[in-house]
Amino acid sequence: MLDRTIAPQSQAVNNINLIEPGHTALANGCQVYWFNSGDQDLVRIEWIFGNLRYNAAKPLLNMAVNTMLTEGTSKLTGSQIADSIDYYGAFLQAEYGYDQSEVILYSLTRHLEHTLPVVLDILTDSQFPQHELDTFIRNQQQKLQVSLQKNDILARRAFNKAVYGNTIYGLGASATDYQQLQRADMLAHFKQMYQPANCTLVISGKVDEATLKQITGAFTNWQNSTEPADTTQPPIAPVTERFFYTEKPDALQSAIRMGLPMVYRSHPDFPALQVLNTVLGGYFGSRLMANIREDKGYTYGIGSGISSLKHGAAFFIATEVGADVCRNAIEEIEKEVNLLKTELISEEELSLVRNYMLGSILGSLENVFSHADKFKNVYFAGLGLDYYDRYSEIIKTVTAEELKSLANKYWDFDQFYKVIVGKY
Structure with missing residues (x-):
């Protein structure tokens, strides 16, 4: 019987062993890293893109383009994209960050032949339909209106603006910023940002040789735009007021x-x-x-x-x-x-x-x-x-x-x- 009156022995943490990734580069410039571990036939695939240079005149493009990637292509509507992924028990999401934006797919390896083409379609042919853009703008403005009633959010926005100045880190979006979003600007932004030379592909899960070959093979014909992605950012100039x-x-x-x-x-x-x-x-x-x-x-x-x-x-x-x-x-x-x-x-x-x-x-x-x-x-x-x-x-x-x-x-x-x- 376990004597619960005696505390278990504690030990100091001596070593932290991390899995070293494999690495290769595709001919189109996409850098690929993979982590092979686990017994379940599940993989997480992340297509990570450096955000384009911040433009104060169009401050929301990086966020809006990434958020709306899954809203439709020339072949598939947003609903069809969701249904195509859900049918195979997979999960697809787009996540925006200050420095990088990514598309993430969780999928059983046996269904990759069906789920990977959907992602490739999104990364090469997202269309940002006008009716979806209008809905996005309306929803974001409503969320913003609610957020601006919260003191902690107002404090965070003011602090970031002070410390990071007029950069993406210091941006406090307004309703007008959302209203200025234009489909033509988003299409141009998408074409420049979402290209293989600006992509790091991170694959983790049960990634054997056949799975890795299947994933990389699906994107070897992915082509770069004639306009390279400009991921430089303006220098940070904190304000003088304290x-x-x-x-x-x-x-x-x-x-x-x-x-x-x-x-x-x-x-x-x-x-x-x-x-x-x-x-x-x-x-x-x-x-x-x-x-x-x-x-x-x-x-x-x-x-x-x-x-x-x-x-x-x-x-x-x-x-x-x-x-x-x-x-x-x-x-x-x-x-x-x-x-x-x-x-x-x-x-x-x-x-x-x-x-x-x-x-x-x-x-x-x-x-x-x-x-x-x-x-x-x-x-x-x-x-x-x-x-x-x-x-x-x-x-x-x-x-x-x-x-x-x-x-x-x-x-x-x-x-x-x-x-x-x-x-x-």
């Missing part, structure tokens, strides 16, 4: 978002900064949670993070607090930031954070798809899988003195961009 307040007299809660530009994932300080961030507000047992939620009761939740994108990065703290304690909450946040600049983290707390972070990495590697996701994180940052070895080693070895030094190097509360929506 404090932004939107008053809502009837607000019961105030949204707070603050932070400042930060180093990228590729920077040597980034892993240790993630440890420092975790101590401050990166997990449920963080100092911000212990103070602002557990001790003061100002909020249901507060957290901090570092967002590392391809062309920009930022450290941020975000919460919603009772409108009557907004100033008190900001004072407590400043206190916690400054404590990390003046006092050493105890070895007990640092050990807890180390174990949490290493355990989170291991816990996130639950299947082959997770390994592919870890690869994408570093690949599109220009790094290799050895990044995770360095990351884990720094988590295990960084000292309290080093973390204090980093807090003083990167965190100046007076220089934080501070956004408040509600009452102050």
Whole structure:
């Protein structure tokens, strides 16, 4: 019988073993990476495209084109596309991101002969029917109207605009931006962006030699446009103003978002900064949670993070607090930031954070798809899988003195961009 009065033995995380992908390049320039693992005859195929250069006059093209890819081609309507995929128990979706947009297919390997041609049709012949575009614009404007009633969304938009300036990262879409979407612009954007030379194909699951050959063979005749994809982006210029307040007299809660530009994932300080961030507000047992939620009761939740994108990065703290304690909450946040600049983290707390972070990495590697996701994180940052070895080693070895030094190097509360929506 299992004696439940005895706690199971705990062990330190020593190694994190990641699946190394295979790699090949198609003649049309498409880069192919595959992860072969698992017993189920299931694959996830991701066609990942770099977004085109941000155009402030037509700011929503990257998002709108990707979102509407599955709404119809010359051969198939949006309903027929959905039915063709559903019939074979497959799943198809388009996902937009700031830096890349992708088309994702989950399919049993025995049905790839039926599902792959549908994806090829989408990637080569999407038409963005006018009636579907009109519906898209109307729906997005309605969603935007609802979103703009939420304080936390307003705070996030204002913070991003301050930190990232007039770039895709700082865009706060308006109803007028949606109204300006034109089918002709979307077709031109599609032709330039969705071509093999601008595509990274990531395949994960049970990818044997025959399956890989079948997938790559279906796209070998995929041709590039005569106009190369321009995926460069305008330089980021943060604004000079540091404090932004939107008053809502009837607000019961105030949204707070603050932070400042930060180093990228590729920077040597980034892993240790993630440890420092975790101590401050990166997990449920963080100092911000212990103070602002557990001790003061100002909020249901507060957290901090570092967002590392391809062309920009930022450290941020975000919460919603009772409108009557907004100033008190900001004072407590400043206190916690400054404590990390003046006092050493105890070895007990640092050990807890180390174990949490290493355990989170291991816990996130639950299947082959997770390994592919870890690869994408570093690949599109220009790094290799050895990044995770360095990351884990720094988590295990960084000292309290080093973390204090980093807090003083990167965190100046007076220089934080501070956004408040509600009452102050």
